[in-house]
Amino acid sequence: MKLKNGFVLREVCGEKVIVGEGAETVNFGKLISLNETAAVLWNKALGLGDFTVEQLADALTEEYEVNREQALSDVKKLTEGWQEAGLVES
C-alpha cells in the first residue's frame, strides 16, 4: 500500500496531525491526529513509497522496545485506521 497524495503531516497547536493539503488549499477543517509513534511510522511509510505492514513493523522494532508480534499487531491496527480515514491506497 502507499500513502495517498495530498496529505501532509504537520504540527498544529503542538499536536501531530495529518492535514489534507493541495498546492492552493490547506484543510484544517478535518484533521487526523497521530501520536509520536504513529508520526514516525507515517514518515517511514512516506520514505518507502510502497510499503507493507511488515516493513513498518520492522521500523517500529528498530525504533522502540517492542517485540515483533506486538509491532505487527500495532501497525496492522494503525494502517487499518489510515485506510478507514482514506489516507492510503492499495
Add this chain to the structure above:
Amino acid sequence: METTVKTMYGDMLIHESIALLQEGRRVVLAVKGISMHPFILGGKESVELVKPQSALKVGDVVLAWVNGTHYVIHRIIGIEGSRVRLMGDGNSSGVEQCGVDEVAAVAEYVIAPNGKRRYLYSGKRLRFARLWNKLLPVRRWILAIYRRTLLKMNFVI
C-alpha cells in the same frame, strides 16, 4: 496507536491559518457556534478562507480580530473609513468592531460535512443576506423558529 479524526478550533490554529493565508494559500477552517445560522452550521461545517484580495464590502463574511479580544467569523454590516462593524447572522444583537487591517480573511465557500461547497456570494445568498439584515428587528423570533424546526433537518441558506 489510534488514528483519530478530529476538529480543532482556537487562536493557535487561527494564527497558523493566517500565516498560510499570507503566503497566498487558501485555508479551510472548522466553524463552531450558532452565530452564523442560517448560513453556516457551526460544529458541522467549515469555511474556505482567502486573504482579502480587494476592498472589503458590506456583506462579506470575514475572519476578524474584534474588539481587541477575540476572533470571529461574522458578516460585515458596515464600513466607516478604516473601521469595520460586524455581526453574526445568527445573532439578533451584538455588534463587533475592528479595523480594516484586523480583517485577516474573507470566507468564500462553506463546506458541508459531505464535502459539498456553497459559494457564500451567489445571487440567491446575497439577496437573502440583504433581506436577513432588514429582518434584524424580528430576527430573534425567526431564529427561534428556525432552530426548533429547519435546523433539525440541517437546513441552510
